[in-house]
Amino acid sequence: MSLLILALPPGPASPYAWATSADGQQLSAHGTASAELLPAAGRGVEVVAVLPAAQLSWHRVQLPRGVGPRSPRLRATLVGLLEDQLLDETEQLHFALGPDAGAGGQTWVAVCRRDGLLAHLRALDAAGRPVARIVPERSPEPGALQLDFIGEPERAQLLVAGGPDGGAQALPWSAGTLALLQARGGDALATAQVQAEPAVAALAEQVAGRPPTLQIPAQRLLQASATRWDLAQGELARTGAARASRQAGAAWRTFWHAPAWRAARWGLGLLLLVQIVGLNVAAWQTRGELAARRTQIDAALTQSFPQVKVVVDAPVQMARELASLRRDTGAASPRDLGPMLGTWAQHAGAEAVPAAFEYAPGELRVRGVQLSASALEQARRQLRPLGYRLDTDAQGAVLREGAAP
The missing domain is CATH 3.30.420 (Nucleotidyltransferase; domain 5)
Structure with a gap:
């Protein structure tokens, strides 16, 4: 997820200083533009608003027990703790807790004017650049x-x-x-x-x-975007789905580009490389085994039938040679009419009296026979080891040669 980072000016009508980054580590581009002319913020772009340090005040507070970042009493509690330190009316102010704030612990609280911040967010929303995160220019x-x-x-x-x-x-x-x-x-x-x-x-x-x-303003914006602070809290908080998407994108960007994760990236790359090499070795071994088996089948064909000089498809050629050998010797094939009639008579049962037979090589249709479910299942169990398959249709039974024994 890339970044579009915006410095919030004093008023929403003022132009925005902006910077973009593809990885959160290096600047891609920067400039100044009105809200409508800012770089596009489509899918895969996180818009980060940077609140100038001059517009923020910071206060260290001790949160009471039972009052945490998601407590419904949080704002009222902060108003009570800070009202003596604030010059503006508390109704006009926005409060945000630090990223490590917890009930009963000490934390920093950022305070800023709410009306100006809301005006910026509405203007950017209207311009198609909805802000996903609000960060301070500098934070404690x-x-x-x-x-x-x-x-x-x-x-x-x-x-x-x-x-x-x-x-x-x-x-x-x-x-x-x-x-x-x-x-x-x-x-x-x-x-x-x-x-x-x-x-x-x-x-x-x-x-x-x-x-x-030396640091140009755009580099300071990029540096500010890396903070864990997010001032979009309370009424300014983004939806749960948007927050989860932002956190996932930030985590991926940090893992993929941050120097601290370089060793982990190298480890992941080496692991993937080992997996790819292993898969290629396994594929090479499998290809070798298949080639050896084909060689054995081809050798069995040429040894059994020396007249075959060129092997194209060993199983088909072997079946053809066996059929030719049966014809020459007068031996019957399981696909012939005689063996199929004998098999039917032996396993169909005495009550299965056919009205007619229709024969095609490898297929015998028996008309006028209706087998019960138990008789059909029993016949199938007996015929399967012999290499036959028995089916039924509206006109009777169909015996086919070719079932795997």
Whole structure:
């Protein structure tokens, strides 16, 4: 499943920055377009919306026992826990829990304006690009401090994630931002992962004391799409089928392209290769056995009938030679009238008195005979080992030569 990743602008009428990826690891294309002119999002394409870091706030909460991600009391509980920390009315806000949230445990909560997010989702739905997943541009992650310098030198922004408290924050760059960053990160600033857009690379190098990793906005969108966070919760949640399809597609994409699964992919490839080689070896052995059996049959024909010089179809030629030998010696064949009449008389029973016989080579029709089910089954059991098959029709019974003994 490929990805169409969209950066949500401040308003639904603004153009969307977009990026595509076939494997979730490398960019395929990127650009900017209105909702109607975005790349197509048909079958096999997952649309991921990226919410800018400046539009999110992050809060660490302790969930009460019995209240988890699917609890009907979740929103009311979060409102009660966070109402003193929020500036907007809670009715206007959307809440989303972290991917590892559980009842009675601590978790991060993402909070954003609901009306703007809903407007984007409706606009994209109307344009035929329904969003399957909503992810934050940066999310709280444990581990090393991560700094992203973005924007233009006059209006630079700093995205901060990780570090000692593991939070995430979008800060406008100013004289006081560096002091705030040092107070937050401490010694972690020296080992921070620093990324920067080309326009603010010099600023990032000045702050970090080393050249940053250059990253264009589309690469940041691709990086954001790999997070386990999904803000499409509560009233914004996708259907169960869509969620299952997305998870299956993401799992397949991760297995097929992620470097961490390279060893497993090699193992699977080697296993398939061994299976293919094994099947080919077995087929080669089977072909050899069949060829040996054909050679034995051909040899039996030429040894039994030396006058046969060219073997085309050994069973047919052997049957033909046997029939010719019977004619020459006067021996009767099981297909002849005499043996078939004798077989009928011996196994049909005294009560089966025929009105007439019709004979064709290998087939004897007995008119006017009606056998009971038990008598028919008994006769069939007796005739089968002799190479005959007994059937019935509306006019009587039919004895045929050719049943496998």
